[in-house]
Amino acid sequence: IAGITQAPTSQILAAGRRMTLRCTQDMRHNAMYWYRQDLGLGLRLIHYSNTAGTTGKGEVPDGYSVSRANTDDFPLTLASAVPSQTSVYFCASSPTSGGVNEQFFGPGTRLTVL
């Protein structure tokens, strides 16, 4: 593979269920990010990781958790899904968090919570 992959592509989930969205990159990027994108709103940062072993909270972290056990993987977990978490979720990565480095995005996961 080359770039960032996300799984699943889409999911319909019952409220209250636990769900993990997977994200893997093979570019050896240090920084990784999770965003949600809702109609009429900009991308909003949920959690980020500047390097393996560290994570940080973004703008909208409540109801979500992440881990960064290694460089390549950055899973996002919804402990108990609620309908307001219906959204398109994008994972992104960049070589570092600063400099000219742009963020590269995965194809997204479309999540519907009923």
Add this chain to the structure above:
Amino acid sequence: GQNIDQPTEMTATEGAIVQINCTYQTSGFNGLFWYQQHAGEAPTFLSYNVLDGLEEKGRFSSFLSRSKGYSYLLLKELQMKDSASYLCAVRDSNYQLIWGAGTKLIIKP
């Protein structure tokens, strides 16, 4: 608070030129990015500005004025494939990107 403003939608004609504006108010400034996003797809990087002035890349150019909190993306020789949303994002003092809601650009023949 932090705020990025850009027009919701613009319409232009194939072959013409269009300018998409972005104004921002953020806690700190460490660069401004423009991304393109086709419907149902992921955003892809277009340009980066950190110093005042114009950056040109083929048919696309991006301008920045830090004192005015203002940027624009200029698209020349518009093609139908340029129909997409254009996202403005500012990297703040924490080195996180703050995103505008995007400008949907509609190209008409």
